[in-house]
Amino acid sequence: MSAAERQTILIVDDEPEVRTLLRTGLEGEGFSVLEASDGSQALTLIERVPISLVTLDLKLGGEDGLKVARELRVVKNVPIIMITGKSDAIDRVVGLELGADDYIPKPFLMREVIARVRAVLRRYEAGNAPASGATSEDEECYGFDGWKVDLLRREVRDPSGELRDLTTAEFNLLALLVQRAGRVLSRDEIMDLLKGHDWTPMDRSIDALVARLRKKLEPDSERPTLVKTVRGVGYVFAGSAKKL
The missing domain is CATH 3.40.50.2300 (Response regulator)
Structure with a gap:
C-alpha cells in the first residue's frame, strides 16, 4: 500500500x-x-x-x-x-x-x-458508494415530510433546514430506508444491506440503531410515524420519500 x-x-x-x-x-x-x-x-x-x-x-x-x-x-x-x-x-x-x-x-x-x-x-x-446501476445524479437527494437527505454530501436537514447530526451507521440506515420506502425490510436484509459488520443471531444492534434514528427523526420516538415496526418481520419506512 x-x-x-x-x-x-x-x-x-x-x-x-x-x-x-x-x-x-x-x-x-x-x-x-x-x-x-x-x-x-x-x-x-x-x-x-x-x-x-x-x-x-x-x-x-x-x-x-x-x-x-x-x-x-x-x-x-x-x-x-x-x-x-x-x-x-x-x-x-x-x-x-x-x-x-x-x-x-x-x-x-x-x-x-x-x-x-x-x-x-x-x-x-x-x-x-452509489447504488449498483445508479448514477450519482439520480440518487443524489431524497425528501420526505420536509426532510432532505443528500446522499453525496452525506447530509440530513430537518424541515427547518437545520443540519442534523447522524452517525455513519445512522445515516447509512436512513439512506437505505428512504431508497426503499414502503418496502418491509427484515433485520437480516438490513444487516446485509449495511454490510461490513460481523452480525450474530443474537445481535440487537439493528434494533438499537433504529431506536437511535427514531430519536433524531420522530416527533415522538415512542410512537413512530416514519420508521415503523412490522411485528415479527422487521421495519418499514412509512414516510412519503421521493427523489428530489
Missing part, C-alpha cells in the same frame, strides 16, 4: 501506553496513525489532516468523550470507534446508542481492534 493510499487513523487517548499499543498495531497493518491526548488536540488535527477513522477514549481524563465525539463530527462526519474502560460497565448495545459507530472495551486484543476498524471503514465506504 503506497503512502497516498494509506488510510489515516486518529487515536485520541490520554494514556500514552494505550496510544503506543494502538499505533504499533495499526501501523503494522499499513495504516497511517496520528495521536491526540485530549479533545483540543484531536480537533486541531481533524481540521488540518484528512482522517479516515477515530478511536476515542470514552473518558479523556476530565473530559467527556461523547462531547468530544460531537465536536469532531461538527468538523467532519468521520466514523468513530469508542474505547471504554471495563469499569464503565457499558455493554455493546448501550455503547452504540451513545453515538459511536462501534465500541471496544478495555482491555482489548489488538486483532479485535484491527477487525473492528476494518469493518467500520468498509461499512462507511459502502455507504458512500
Whole structure:
C-alpha cells in the first residue's frame, strides 16, 4: 500500500501506553496513525489532516468523550470507534446508542481492534458508494415530510433546514430506508444491506440503531410515524420519500 493510499487513523487517548499499543498495531497493518491526548488536540488535527477513522477514549481524563465525539463530527462526519474502560460497565448495545459507530472495551486484543476498524471503514465506504446501476445524479437527494437527505454530501436537514447530526451507521440506515420506502425490510436484509459488520443471531444492534434514528427523526420516538415496526418481520419506512 503506497503512502497516498494509506488510510489515516486518529487515536485520541490520554494514556500514552494505550496510544503506543494502538499505533504499533495499526501501523503494522499499513495504516497511517496520528495521536491526540485530549479533545483540543484531536480537533486541531481533524481540521488540518484528512482522517479516515477515530478511536476515542470514552473518558479523556476530565473530559467527556461523547462531547468530544460531537465536536469532531461538527468538523467532519468521520466514523468513530469508542474505547471504554471495563469499569464503565457499558455493554455493546448501550455503547452504540451513545453515538459511536462501534465500541471496544478495555482491555482489548489488538486483532479485535484491527477487525473492528476494518469493518467500520468498509461499512462507511459502502455507504458512500452509489447504488449498483445508479448514477450519482439520480440518487443524489431524497425528501420526505420536509426532510432532505443528500446522499453525496452525506447530509440530513430537518424541515427547518437545520443540519442534523447522524452517525455513519445512522445515516447509512436512513439512506437505505428512504431508497426503499414502503418496502418491509427484515433485520437480516438490513444487516446485509449495511454490510461490513460481523452480525450474530443474537445481535440487537439493528434494533438499537433504529431506536437511535427514531430519536433524531420522530416527533415522538415512542410512537413512530416514519420508521415503523412490522411485528415479527422487521421495519418499514412509512414516510412519503421521493427523489428530489
